[in-house]
Amino acid sequence: MGVTVEDVMQLSVFKNAKVLTEIHAIPVEWISVIETPVENFVRNHEFVLSTGIGCGEDIAALEQYVHDVIRSEASALAFATGRHIFKVPDRIIQLAEDNDFVLIEVPWEVRFGDILQEVFRLIALEKETEQQHAEAVRQELINCVLNGKGLQEITTILFNNTRIPIAISDHNKQIRANQQFDRYFIDVLNGKREEEYQLVTPSAFSDHPLSHYIEKYQIKDESCYQLTILSNYKKQGYLLFKPEEDEQLTWVVLTILEHALTACALYFVKENAIEMTEIRLKDNFLLDLAKTSIEIDKSLLSKAQLLGYDLEKSYICLVGDIRFKKAIDDHIASDDHSVKSSSMHSRNYYIQKEVTHAGDVLKRDTMTTFDEGEVIVYLEADAVTYSKTANQFLDLVERRLNELLAGITISWGISCPKEKDYTFHQSYEEAKAALKIGRQQHEDGDRTFFSDTRMNRLLMALSHEKEIENIVEETLEKLIEYDDKRQTDLIHTFIVYNKYNSNVSQTARALNLHRQSLLHRLRNIEQLTGLSLLDADDLFLLELSVRLWMLKKVEE
Incomplete structure (x- = not known):
């Protein structure tokens, strides 16, 4: 949980201090000396020191000052008594009690510099301990993946170190691992329950960089959070977590979740690499089999x-x-x-x-x-x-x-x-x-x-005979040259004409041509090939040559 007000009050520098209200296990992330006006100078979870200067003889101003410190969500307020304020008034103590706020009196002889030094040392020591703990968790998560363990083991490590229910899904939102995460939420997100939910980006509740990437699922009056698992800018999956309260998402917890994203991304990359290797092995095997x-x-x-x-x-x-x-x-x-x-x-x-x-x-x-x-x-x-x-x-x-x-x-x-x-x-x-x-x-x-394809295969076999190849070339040479030069398609015209058994009317309709235009094309075919379309042998030779030529084109 980090440094708390209770931890601060155990320091030797506070041995003669007097706690005026009940102490709670409230986190202390910073300490500062703030006099009136408070404005926006006090941060959340800040331990505030004050001499009460300017408020000693004005109870209303002192009350407003304390009220502003409470509203800023500070952890505690300690007055140095003996000069500007000799005793914190009962009215101020009551205000603190009504707001469940920690109020302290410190003798004037205790220097604020000594208090600041001791509290900063305590916070720094706690930060170092937290960083060491987060680094140990990071190494445990990475080793988990490198040693061949799966996503379920990752969620176990996360839960043991954060006490927050955790689940991991793939990019299709199918849950792959779960550690005490509410099944109700999983069923809603997977569409197994007909409940409406909304995905929103919550306001940052921490100065940790990761907090800006957290998304929030709101389902009725309940909510859970998610982080996207990315690798090479590609979405691999999601890390879902459901703290009982946002205060659980401390700096060290968010750092552990950040390390978890890296471990999950590494797992999915490894899984994808194994899958791709299997696909390549299968592809190579089947290609060898076929070719x-x-x-x-x-x-x-x-x-x-x-x-x-x-x-x-x-x-x-x-x-x-x-x-x-x-x-x-x-x-x-x-x-x-x-x-x-x-x-x-x-x-x-x-x-x-x-x-x-x-x-x-x-x-x-x-x-x-x-x-x-x-x-x-x-x-x-x-x-x-x-x-x-x-x-x-x-x-x-x-x-x-x-x-x-x-x-x-x-x-x-x-x-x-x-x-x-x-x-x-x-x-x-x-x-x-x-x-x-x-x-x-x-x-x-x-x-x-x-x-x-028996007929076509027979023709393909014939097309490889040199003499037949020469006959086809001799028969169609001028026709092919004419089509290439004039950008016409007399060969296609003949194919359609032959398909309709030399019926001019049907062929003209199929080609969307006027009858006279079709007859003109047919006369060109006869002139270029030297064959008569009315002669059965000539017609057979031309049909065979065209089919062999087109099959040859397919082979090429």
């Missing part, structure tokens, strides 16, 4: 089990290409690297969360990682119902993601299930190939199953 052909042996199965994965189950691979609408992309591109990095981590966090949630709903294991704008998911699925499972899974993921991340679209490629000789790398390659083909043929946000 390299690894034999599934006992060693790999054991390593996977340590990371929480069961590789003996049957999985399909889903590769998603993550994109935002152009306006959002432009906004992100205009920001600095740190903002883009933060945005990416936040995006990945939400995707990971929804993938896990969808897996839990379907009671399917999932394994997820990210790589250069792609999300790679291994989803537990059997060979018979894998397509239905994949669609149900993606429906769940995308429905919730669209609510959380406005403007996001993910195009998916989905592999086939493997019954025997299964390799995760092969499954990834299938999903990746399906994604590439799907992005070339469809709009953003579509899903392409590898099993539905």
Whole structure:
């Protein structure tokens, strides 16, 4: 509690002093000599010395002086009697008693300088003791974290040294540790009780720097306090405490709470580092699994089990290409690297969360990682119902993601299930190939199953033949040059024309063109390629060449 009036009165310099009212264990933080007028020269918990000069013969002035000292919330008032005041009047003593205030008479022969010296020495000694105690608590808190102990141990240390109920929550206000903190307040703050509460910044009740950062929860007629736990300017959690009265929040208690903030921040940083290390280990493991052909042996199965994965189950691979609408992309591109990095981590966090949630709903294991704008998911699925499972899974993921991340679209490629000789790398390659083909043929946000890409894969295999490559180049060379030079899109015009089985009216409507404009484009296509769109063989050659050329573009 620090130095009290009782402690001061035990000093030898006060052996001949006379206490006129009852002594209380009131703190003494300073001592000064103050004569009238008091004004704002007296601080809270200050021990005041006075000769009563100017008031000795004026009882009303003396009464006003004592009243002003009491109102300033001083700890005590000691009059030097024998010259200006020979005896404190009964009326003044009664005033002090009525206000539960300590009033003292000191013989005139006792020098104020001696009193000041002794009291300052006592306060300094107590401050040194408090600082040593606070430093010992600081070391105990830091060692608690460094030795691998948790937040509950931190609250125990705090309660043992402050006797104030303490709780620690994370940044989501979920209580992580509690030491005799009122459960009612916790339930209200977590929304488990339908009580209204208000968070306010109280007026500073101490000159300790920490007091300016304390926030106050007001719930009906009761209140508790909180301090924010920060690390690198990032909010990690909250320290909640509920003193019975504000007087408990002394300088030394606030210093201990300040040290507790440092210990809590260190704990959360350590916890985050462990979590990030686990995430990196999982990411690296899954990326190796996807991108390299690894034999599934006992060693790999054991390593996977340590990371929480069961590789003996049957999985399909889903590769998603993550994109935002152009306006959002432009906004992100205009920001600095740190903002883009933060945005990416936040995006990945939400995707990971929804993938896990969808897996839990379907009671399917999932394994997820990210790589250069792609999300790679291994989803537990059997060979018979894998397509239905994949669609149900993606429906769940995308429905919730669209609510959380406005403007996001993910195009998916989905592999086939493997019954025997299964390799995760092969499954990834299938999903990746399906994604590439799907992005070339469809709009953003579509899903392409590898099993539905047989024709495209056949064409892709043909496109690598040198002679076929030459035929495609010869057929489309002038058409491609014309489109590049004139900024036209005759190839797209042909694709739509072919899609509608050479129906001019339907094609014109689909392209939003006048019929004559479309016919003009079709004549240009025939002139540039030397092929007739009315000849079945020529039409087939042109269609095959366009498809092979577009597949080649996807591969590049």
